[in-house]
Amino acid sequence: MNIAGILGTGSALPKKVVTNFDLEKLVDTSDQWITERTGIKERRQAAPNETTSTLCIQAAHKALAMANLSPTDLDMIICSTISPDMPLPSTAAFIQRGLGARTVLAFDLAAACSGFLFGMTVAEQFIRTGKARYVLVVGAELLSRFLDYQDRATCVLFGDGVAAGIIGPASPPSGILATEMHTDGAFAEHLYIPAGGAAKPASCETVRAREHYIKMRGNELFKVAVRSLEEVSRRVLEKANVKPEDLDLFIPHQANQRITDAVRERLGVAPEKVYSNICRIGNTSSASIPLCLDECVRGGRIKKGDLILMSAFGAGVTWGSALIRW
Ligand code: ACO
Numbered sequence: 001m002n003i004a005g006i007l008g009t010g011s012a013l014p015k016k017v018v019t020n021f022d023l024e025k026l027v028d029t030s031d032q033w034i035t036e037r038t039g040i041k042e043r044r045q046a047a048p049n050e051t052t053s054t055l056c057i058q059a060a061h062k063a064l065a066m067a068n069l070s071p072t073d074l075d076m077i078i079c080s081t082i083s084p085d086m087p088l089p090s091t092a093a094f095i096q097r098g099l100g101a102r103t104v105l106a107f108d109l110a111a112a113c114s115g116f117l118f119g120m121t122v123a124e125q126f127i128r129t130g131k132a133r134y135v136l137v138v139g140a141e142l143l144s145r146f147l148d149y150q151d152r153a154t155c156v157l158f159g160d161g162v163a164a165g166i167i168g169p170a171s172p173p174s175g176i177l178a179t180e181m182h183t184d185g186a187f188a189e190h191l192y193i194p195a196g197g198a199a200k201p202a203s204c205e206t207v208r209a210r211e212h213y214i215k216m217r218g219n220e221l222f223k224v225a226v227r228s229l230e231e232v233s234r235r236v237l238e239k240a241n242v243k244p245e246d247l248d249l250f251i252p253h254q255a256n257q258r259i260t261d262a263v264r265e266r267l268g269v270a271p272e273k274v275y276s277n278i279c280r281i282g283n284t285s286s287a288s289i290p291l292c293l294d295e296c297v298r299g300g301r302i303k304k305g306d307l308i309l310m311s312a313f314g315a316g317v318t319w320g321s322a323l324i325r326w
Contacts, residue, residue: 004127005170006120006324007134008069009294010062011163012055013281014046020156027152034156039257043159043282045144051085053094055162056138060099063136063164066297071099075132077106078122080115080286081140082315084108087196095138112191113253113314114181115139115286116165117322121179123167138164139286146193148213157255158214159282163290174304174325178239180232181320187224190217191315221317225259228319230266233311236321244268248306249296253313254278254288263311275301285314302326 019042020031034040046055056079064070077099079092092106111118116139123135143158170176193214195206206212229252237244250269252260257278264274275292284291289310296302304326311321 001128002130003170003172003175004124004167005175006165006293007168008063008065008067008166009163009290009297010059010064010066011161011291011294012058013161014044014050014055016045016047017042018045023156026149027155029152029156037258038157039276039278040157040282041279044161046142046160050142052081052083052140052142052162053085053091053098056091056095056140056164057098059162059164060095060136060138063166067134067166067168069134069166071101073134074099074101074136075104076123076126076135077101077104078109078119078135078137079107079140080109080111080119080138082110082112082115082285083140083142083146091140111183111286111314111318112316113255113283113285113288114312114316114318114320115314116290117179117310117312117320118181118318120165120167120176120322121181121320124176124179127167127169134166134168136164137167138162139288139290141285141287143214143285146214148210150210151213153218154214154216157283159284161281161284161287161291163287163294165290165293177323177325178236179320179322180236180239181318182228182232183316183318185316187317190221190317191215222256222259224317225255225313226262226266228317229259229263229311229313232319232321233263233267233309236323237309240323242307242323246307247273247309249302249308250274251289251292251296251308251310253311254281254292255283255313288312
């Protein structure tokens with residue numbers, strides 16, 4: 001069995017910054033409320049000519065360059081997104097065409113904020129069994145296109161962004177050491193877009209009722225998120241026989257600084273070992289963890305041999321954790 005690891009990372013953020021003060025002009029909110037309740041100060045918003053796939057292609061080129069690979073070296077492309085370019089075909093198909101990556105298996109995966117870790121886990125299986133050598137996994141969201149800028153409970157939280165990882169053969173002791181992923185559909189309507197799918201096709205009525213936008217029961221999700229993130233992080237650490245104090249870096253999904261702080265405290269990880277960019281980027285769902293990872297790699301925060309725990313929670317609900325040695 002081959003060991004899989006992350007060989008390169010890359011990201012692409014839209015240029016436009018939307019501050020809390022900008023949102024004060026749209027909805028009944030305040031910089032103080034958003035900062036105190038979420039830790040977010042600003043987020044990015046895609047320009048009209050940008051799409052999920054165009055940003056994915058930029059991020060993929062950077063990740064490929066870091067891994068010293070070209071698009072034709074790829075054996076598979078997995079795009080994790082809940083904000084695809086269009087319902088049909090997959091955003092992965094546009095990424096493949098844009099990269100010129102032959103005719104390799106390319107598909108989308110919908111697991112919201114846990115999506116990058118889900119994609120990495122799928123890629124790992126193909127690499128372990130020798131069915132693939134190099135897999136591009138992209139976490140990509142243009143959530144601004146699905147936000148209701150009349151709903152203060154959601155529009156202040158989310159941002160746009162894309163980040164990619166190249167998963168490929170690793171040389172021990174580096175590589176993916178342990179993973180665990182879960183889904184519980186019992187909470188499916190806690191975070192969802194009610195209309196625009198087969199259950200409720202788009203119509204004038206659904207648009208009038210604003211049902212094509214993200215709806216969220218944030219308060220209920222908060223408690224499930226903290227509990228699930230703690231449990232799954234602990235189990236992954238146990239699987240690899242690693243103690244929280246042995247970690248060099250903990251990258252949690254960036255949903256809310258208060259969730260991050262609560263999970264960190266419950267796990268007993270030192271504050272300086274936790275990475276957070278939520279104040280600048282907001283919640284970018286499946287792009288959140290790889291964006292943090294790319295910032296850490298390029299910023300020198302991660303060095304060879306570091307033990308890194310990544311844990312995510314999102315719509316579905318989905319949650320999961322992965323422990324890697326860089
Ligand atoms: N500005 C001002 N007031 C607001 C805002 C806002 N932007 N949003 C909500 N409020 C108000 C509410 O209306 C409510 O007012 P009321 O008491 O008069 O009814 C009050 O603030 C408190 O609302 P809560 O929802 O209880 O606030 P809470 O402290 O829970 O914070 C938040 C809300 C930030 C959404 C939080 O619950 C959260 O982060 N939840 C988790 C989100 C999450 O993890 N999602 C899953 C991942 S995302 C993905 O998968 C795509």
